[in-house]
């Protein structure tokens with residue numbers, strides 16, 4: 013098989029095969045183990061097209077390649093799209109989002125420019141508006157759809173860097189960090205590793221974060237943050253966590269917003285999954301004050317339940333996105349002043365910022381409200397980019413605010429159910445309150461010595477992954493090794509939570525059998 017042009021007729025058949033396989037695969041997710049160790053041997057099929065596993069000189073053709081990938085993938089993948097994957101913070105894909113993701117590949121739009129896809133830009137503009145409305149953020153916030161929360165933190169902190177350098181009289185987008193002092197970044201102990209990674213990528217260094225924690229759990233020491241802000245001679249960046257990964261706790265965002273205001277600091281909130289607290293009156297207090305943040309990071313592929321790669325950043329002064337990410341200087345690309353920087357018919361200024369705000373990319377922050385879609389490549393880190401707005405648009409269109417509120421509240425209930433089952437099990441010990449969707453607990457059988465508990469819980473975490481019926485990971489919370497299942501998949505039901513506890517108890521009994 014050679015040039016794909018001569019295999020074009022295979023397209024309809026091969027897509028039909030994917031669609032035929034999808035139904036049974038998705039139906040099986042509710043019952044099958046998260047991971048099947050017996051399927052690992054199938055991975056060899058990925059490199060058996062040639063004797064040494066190298067690139068085939070002659071391809072096997074569209075149908076055979078697709079068939080092989082489907083066969084290996086549906087068996088050997090981690091079935092994290094299903095309801096029993098509680099490791100990390102991983103959502104599934106709603107039916108509408110999945111259909112839209114297939115449509116995204118079908119249409120294969122480059123969502124970089126209005127000139128490359130007016131359609132993609134329009135969907136992105138609507139999606140950003142709906143997301144703002146979902147979270148109750150002011151319409152003046154601009155937004156960028158990016159690949160993940162790591163990239164949303166990166167995007168936000170790039171904009172913060174631009175702001176901070178401007179305070180020092182430097183256009184960092186043009187001239188870089190040379191000659192500037194170190195950018196002060198202050199946080200409590202909940203700060204996520206991806207914030208450090210973002211700072212590392214931005215040239216500040218991951219160790220630039222100054223952590224002010226009041227205890228071993230990581231709760232922020234507000235007084236210490238305030239003292240440091242007062243002592244600093246110049247602008248600083250505050251990072252707040254809306255939903256930390258061990259127990260789903262929140263930094264006091266309102267208090268941090270007060271501090272930022274008093275000291276002229278930039279407030280960035282990492283709400284990768286915790287921003288969804290805004291959706292329910294039961295948890296909205298946890299994000300009170302978030303509408304005073306200068307930037308906010310969130311993930312779509314977590315609690316929104318859209319496919320990878322999907323995250324978003326919101327920025328209070330949208331013009332700063334364009335100031336940080338604009339890419340002038342190439343004649344063939346759309347840019348301010350070029351005829352390709354086409355103005356959407358009837359509304360909006362094409363030099364407006366992401367989410368659609370009408371302001372020039374001066375970084376002044378003096379902006380007016382959104383009017384229409386823009387050249388989104390100038391408002392985030394990527395240039396050519398997938399039309400990742402389509403699954404967001406479709407899932408919000410399909411289920412609306414009510415549907416998402418209902419899903420989030422069902423998952424809040426499931427987290428409380430898990431907490432209750434843990435509390436009722438004599439050999440389990442819950443280590444933290446459950447404000448949102450994560451339950452932090454450990455095995456603590458009465459006959460196991462205190463100094464052996466960390467080892468037992470580490471082995472329990474490994475045994476859970478080996479077993480494969482449910483997935484949950486370990487962490488260290490308050491100095492103790494613990495499990496921290498996170499519940500954000502739209503498919504998860506009470507039966508899955510009950511199974512999680514059943515499997516954990518079974519494994520604890522096996523790893524630390526009661527003394528006769």
Ligand SMILES: Cc1ncc(COP(=O)(O)O)c(C=O)c1O
Nearest residue numbers: 101160161162204206257284311
């Ligand atoms: C609070 C927080 N921030 C950032 C991230 C990074 O998300 P991603 O892996 O999507 O980049 C996570 C991931 O779990 C998170 O929980």
